[in-house]
Amino acid sequence: MKLYVYTDGASRGNPGESASGYMIMDTWHTPLYRHVFYNGRCTNNVAEYKAIIAALKKALGMGKDGVELVLASDSRLVINQLAGKYKVKDRELKKLNAAARSLLKKFQKYELLNVPRENKHVASVDAELNSFLDSEVQDKV
Secondary structure, three states: OEEEEEEEEEEEEOOEEEEEEEEEEOOOOOEEEEEEEEEEEEOHHHHHHHHHHHHHHHHHOOOOOOOEEEEEEOOHHHHHHHOOOOOOOOHHHHHHHHHHHHHHOOOOEEEEEEOOOOOHHHHHHHHHHHHHHHHHHHHHO
């Protein structure tokens, strides 16, 4: 089974109120699962990592015979840190990076893609995140 995962994280301020989200699609890019969740106060990079970790956990549970994965994010930093191209200096990001890399090793095969923010699937997750944060932050005011 091959899955395509599109993730995004958002923070209103850096750090600030944040949310993470992802969409999992099949080989034909039919949406199989979408999820957005609130993180509380954190940085955008932490929100990006939390989206990826949650998506990887969900994707692993979707394939009985193993899963091949294409993970796409507009976060150049996170994708390059996961690929080992960039060093991870921040203590919290180191923990999140280790957790994500541990999950990636459980897939039969995986590919990491840094896509533009305008990618229609990432943009869809981003729009859902912003709508969610609009209502979440408004509820706190």
